[in-house]
Amino acid sequence: MVMSKFECPESGDPLMPSCHLVADTLSDYLEEQLSDADRMLLEEHLRACGLCMVYLDQFRAVYRVAGQVDCSELPDDFEEVMGAVIRRWQADRQADGKE
């Protein structure tokens, strides 16, 4: 089991985003919502910070899996159920004087 031994840079550069800010910005990064300047700063941080790079890989995996819909199959009797819904709808329309 390999643990990351990298540590984040503490360059003192006021323009360099912190690890917390990088983590807070990753959805916007993956959805390409960042400005070019912000994206470049974030990528500069990632290149220098192994821990944040592992975080990004994990976040990307979550982003990918969460973006896949696992639709359940409809129950076998669903056509009948929908037929019953349509009959209820038509009965309500008649009661409301729409038919």
Added chain:
Amino acid sequence: MEAQHREDLALAERLAAGDEAAATELFRRLSGEMFGYARKMVADPVLAEDVLQEAMLGMLKSIGKYDGRVSLRAWGYGILRHKVVDAQRKRGREPIVSGADPEADDYRGDGHWKDGVTLEPWNEKAEVVDVVRKCMDALPHNQREALFLRALDGMPAKEVAVVLEMSYANLRQVLHRARQAVRRCADQALGPQATEEWS
């Protein structure tokens, strides 16, 4: 006007006139993925089916209020999510709202990782997909519904925001918090401290 928008308005017009074939068309188009959503949001499959029926009936009965500002699909999801909330209230489960950063304690005051925080790559682990899905199921209601709706093919984020009755900026925040919470949950399950429950 886009073709899908024109189709939606034409279908709504037929439904408003009481056209049963249009109702069948609506159900065939939406009921599969909507059942998937209902199953995600309520654990009981029978309750999910009831919720979907109520939502479908609700769509038919209120079709006169559909104004075409969003797709018929997004409008239907707006009705469905209210039926889900109603069903959960009847069962005594209020939806949970959580906007807190689930990882705030991992950072020092200056925003860098605290000493001792370690992360392990997941790329060699075959169970990642199952673990991430299990963690998604454990999310608070509002985060789970946002993630699921955003994942639906072709549902733009701005329409998801309309369905969830929140601003686009708020939706982005909810989605991000949800992904953070799932990452954290999955990391705990896949990392060296994982318990047997996850193995």
